[in-house]
Amino acid sequence: MPQQDIVDPPKRRRALLAASAAHAVHDGLTDLVYVLLPVWQAQFAISYAVVGLLRGAYAGMMAGFQLLAGRLSRRFGRKRMLIGGTSLAGLAYLLAGQAGGLAVLIAALMLGGLGASTQHPLASSLVADSHAAGEAKQALAQYNFAGDIGKMLIPAAVGLSLSVVGWRVSVSLAGAMGLMAAALLWRLVPEQLNAPAQSKGASKTQAGSGSASGLRALLATGVIDSAVRMGFLTFLPFILKAKGAGSAGIGLALSLLFVGGAFGKLFCGYLGSRFGMMKTVWATESLTSLMIGLTLALPLGGALAALPLLGLALNGTSSVLYGAVADLAAPGRREQAFALFYTGTIGGGALSPVLFGRLGDAFGVPAAALALAVILLLTLPLSWRVRQGMAAAGSV
Template sequence: MNDTLALSVTEKSTRRRSLIAGCGAHAVHDGLTDVIYVLLPIWQTQFALSYAQIGLLRGAYSGMMAVFQLMASRAAKRWGRMPMLVGGTALAGAAYLLVGQASGLAMLLLALLLGGLGASTQHPLASSMITDAYEEGGGVKQALSQYNFSGDVGKTLIPGLVGLLLTVVSWRASATLLGLIGVAAALVLWRLVPTQACESTATKKARPLSRTGSTTGLRALILTGTLDSAVRMGFLTFLPFLIQAKGAGTAGIGLALTMLFIGGAFGKLLCGYLGARIGMMKTVWLTETSTALLIVTAVYLPLTGLMVILPVLGLVLNGTSSVLYGAVPDLAGAGKREQAFALFYTGTIGGGALAPVMFGGIGDVLGVPMAVMVLAGLLLVTLPLAWVVQRDDKFEV
């Protein structure tokens, strides 16, 4: 009886520590990823960069993260989950230490490439660690919901903090502090991740799935997620410049991003429930149409009006991803859940990486407002794709 009780306590402790570690890693990595938006206008002025070069810098980080995600999962099977997750977090922190010493575009680009490489370990390893910890006792969806929400907490706190810091210290000092946060987070993860959670998912028996899956539906879902992510990342790249043109300073840009990310965090929770209630297709149509209209509105509103709508814009801008993510298991074939999630993550992050580069060139030629308008129009392509997903999805989200 005592042995059973002790085992139960141990399992609960493992689940809790895995969740805290995964959520902490997600918060730090997402914060380090999105704080780049606050620094882009400063780098443009400091190094006389074009919008295409700005897009290249932003795309370099996300591109490396997307490309090496599948490799990070395979590497974890060989060297272990914890060394890869801790090492990746430390590398992301070290990249910002290098950013603080950058003297030009080449050094900035190198640092962000290294940062993206480190960040590639977080999504596949942290989410699989939480899934493994909660799968046997139940509560996987609830745990992953907390994990997803924690990323938005990091996106809210770290860019907001740096926006305020930039009013009193230099951007180089702020980047150095970000680097120290990343290295410190790696040390905490090293102590926090339980031994039981260090095993790769390859060493655990996967539950057989009864679904036959839908290749067409999954492809449509990945393309929908890719376009949604591309618009989101493209808009986030241009938002600081849009706000700056309306008269806001560095602190105002940080505040605007914080308001947008707060709305986005609640959007993930709200749209997940909404999708379960009215269906994936109706939810996507509602969120994507609302996002397109609000993006166009943001171009014409004065600064005060833009600040007011940013939380609502963040809600619909970010909420779609939660609904799409929940449809992946329903469209995955038997035994192919991990592969389906890996492909979905790679597509969405890849779309987010390419968008700043592509639309940065459009911004150079046509200007920021017109580039933002093109982004809004691109969202309408997701509407027929969502219909294809709904048609081929034979299971509840």
Template structure:
């Protein structure tokens, strides 16, 4: 993983500082890729588990929600425990716990053990987002390029979401799901060992922060942070809601199973590069302009998808994915600027909890709307809800401007 360029850093960083940033960014990106891959590979395994244990769709939803629910619910606790035990130790331990959870799942002979393993895995995964994000922020503060570094970190998560489920899908062709899941457990343990080796010591990070000529002094603006949290929650809610309805929209336009798979791939590829590119764009033109651009484009393209024929929808899906996923990188980059002094981990934990929670609730709420009306109506509602992020972004920008002026 190449190191992002320093943004307007007036001094030349020492080789040791550059090595610290590279190691920290590579470690955080590795953690993000592995954890996001372990989270999303559950989608591949759910149909197999349903057939294996003869469970209902409600229980399938419970299995999926158990992992993501634990991950979202314990992020705040992970950020608090990190102050006592250290971020690096917590991140390594959480990654190892996720690996152990998959090893347990690989030995599951009944539904109870499988559910326990998924709850355990979600608990381990809760350490990743808030702690890895704050480590990237702290290590890049002296050399600049914090927002660009966070966009690399965000991009790495999508790489994991793409590669690990695909590899498991191939493994399932030649071995049992138990063997495949056990290999995922070994991957988690190997990732924990890599993190233990790569992550810098807390003293090195603190020494690097002291060299920052213009450290990121979080404004601690509660109102602006609430606006940022609401923006992230709505953005995630619309993203997950759209992903839920897209296959049904494509099917109504005549797409088959293969066509839907290609469409989702186009959307995800565009989304991955959107996370990388929009982080850089936000650092250049500012948060508000970037959010207005990406969210307005997303809303318009969702509406366009309703009226375009299948070929037109397929042609614009990569662009839609870029805008749909790109906003998140811009929002992540603003979290350190609004966090209260000394509470970056807590701020990241709050932000990720809101985003994951919004993404989890959206398919349920808008799915109910789709049941009572229609899929196009639900998609129009999603496009309208997304426009609420525009005034919220203006509110966030005001907080950033006041913080910079103080």
């Protein structure tokens, strides 16, 4: 029986809308941290290493508890866990808005990351479980695009509000938005989805035998790509501040970057299917490295103009790498391969701000950003190794 006969269209639409709303809010709250880092540095007089620790506290908790969130959802239910995680993220920002010291702020960010850990595994599975195999990829693309919309709108809105009502009120309003999103999810998320059945036209087995070495190379590529992306996003507000940008300008800059990133995910996905994974990764990673250097060298106006193209390359690679996981996973182990890849890349992104924050303290932010651009080039030989693994697995 086709899956469409099991999950009716209205329930599928509700599931996609709920997952997309959760993705937009959580991604927006996650990347809002970048706008707030310069404010918190000035407020609490902290070093760049501690700045990296603030970002790493949120991202590290989000990465470390995703697998646990998936397991707990089987016991307590996906709806409860998703709503609870969204509520916790909102409460974390309310706590951050009242923080009088660094310890409370770090604790709030850790709570926020814990709440955010529920979103990706549970919302994406909600979309996949409510759609037939032929529709799931398109639905997941819409879900992913919604996350980028959140990244564009929420940091920009809070960046503007910082100059009007101050950072404490702005952060508290972001927390209230998280709680309202949780209430919306309570109304939207279907109480129960019938177990998805395999559609008649879907294959129960995957082609190819998988490649463990190719998967390891892909994981290393993804970790480096994520580490550079998160590290550069952490430093970007300080780079722009040194060029004369204020809080509103930094919020605008991040929106420009994420606009490019949203289109990058769509565009690079097309390039990957048209020209292959390796050629696409070589193009996007080389362009990212070049654009980081240009952003450092250009004045504020030129840097802002360069950010959409930088965002396209910076975010676009991830969509190509994610699509290669299934080609390299051994038969029957796709789920584990995706979990490993996702946890590894987010974990690399969590550690990067801390490590490169120390480099920024020692040699300055521009030197740390240039180091990121150089390290990114390590993905070029790694992607060649991934291509070999795909060929050995019979996926190309």
